[in-house]
Amino acid sequence: MDLNGDGRVEGIIGALGEWHRDEVIVVDGGGAPLLILNDTLSSFSQGRVDLVAVPGVADAVLVNQVGDPGDWHSIQFIWMEGDRFVSPQGWLPKNSLAHGQGYAIRPDGTVDITGSLAGYTFVRQYRMEKAPPESSWPYQAVLVSQEVTPGPYPTSAADLLTAVFLARWYGLTDQLEQYIPDPVVREAFLNQEMDEIRYWPLPVQVGRLVEGETGPRIEPASPGDDGAVEFLAVVQQYEGGTYRTGRAVIATAEDGRMVVTDLEILEQGWSL
Template sequence: MDLNGDGAVEGIIGALGEWHAEEVILVDSGGYPLLILNESLPPSIQGRVDLVSVPGLSDAVLVRQAGTPEEWHSIEFTWMEDGHFVSPWGWHPKTNLAFGQGYAIAPDGTVEITGTLAGHTFVRRYRIKRAPADPFWPYLAELQSEEVTPGPYPATAEDLLTALFIARWYGLDEQIEQYLPDPDVRAAFLAQDVGKVRYYPIPVRVGRLVQGEYGPAIEPAPPDEEGYVEFIATVGGYECGSYWTGRARIGTAADGRMVVTDLEILEHGWSC
């Protein structure tokens, strides 16, 4: 097919629309490779390449996903323009990759990046626009809206603490009151700086804190006799991330819901 509208026919060698670890190669009319996708993937990583149309942009956009299908992973949009491959910049800081578990393209060309975590649904909507005079990244992905919708009430300590931090990171104040009903404990938690999600949310790990090779780590463990669990909450960065260790007591509200009755941040540090 003609990938860039110049009248010449380009070809695609490899499986589209499915997850696998094999290369997908774009070739010109003479069979010369123009672009190789899924090249040198680590053993635990798979890739998927889709050929889609984005209204107002191109009828031949390649969407490359890389990672584990059911987990949050990278999503890259690329297409040919004037004999070169271009990819929009700006989904997240300092990268041309979006992060989610899937994507959708609306009839008006809006690109939705979607994902779920601890029962929450995340939808970020972008418009891809031409960048002002940038020869290296001629297109920008401009965020239009972001929605975080809670789902079923958390049923495990890990999901409860993950949901609590999600509510804090994304400003879901009503959810914070549900998960952390004590006003004094809630005020202390809200006074803590727990960072900002700039790429994608990471589950809070719950159990027993131990010292690992590269800093604090979590080993699986039930709550102690007083109902306390220890945890690590993490926010990823472009090169390094931040973590917060703490302990939380898990109890039961009058209506039977699992709630956090006490919470203490123990340490804040950096992880690379």
């Protein structure tokens, strides 16, 4: 196939459209490697390479997904332009990788990066375009829109507290009324300063707080007799992240839903 429209044939060695741990190699007409994908996978990662067309961008785009197929993972869009391979910068700050659980290409050439967490679904729509002349990258990914939609009501303490923080992080404060019915507790939580999610959301960890080498961490533990649990909520940054530790009391409402009856932030800081 002709990957860059110059009339010369390139080939792809390796399985496309499925998750595996083998390399996928783009070669020229003589069989010499031009690009190797999935060559640096960690011991717990898999890779998947799709060959797709993106209207208005390129007829042959390699989409390389790396990580856990069932979890949030990296997604990179690569295509051949002349004798070089290009990939847009800007899906996330200082990053040429998108992050989600999947992607979809719209007829107008925009790309949806999708994911879900604690019943919430996330759709970030991007447009890939030429970067400004002063940029060190030839192409950029521009965020067009972001949709965060609540889903089924949480059924575990971890999902409930994750949903609480997701509603706070993304400004869906009306959702907090069902998670934290007490207006005094809810207002105190809303008054807490929170960091902006600029990368991807992480689940809130629930259990028992212990001190680790690079900051607090959570060990598995059952709720106390009063329904109290300790938690760790982290906001991903370019390197490391900011965290909030706290204590929450979880009870069962009259209709059978799990609700937060008390919530206290104990500490906040930065961890690697």
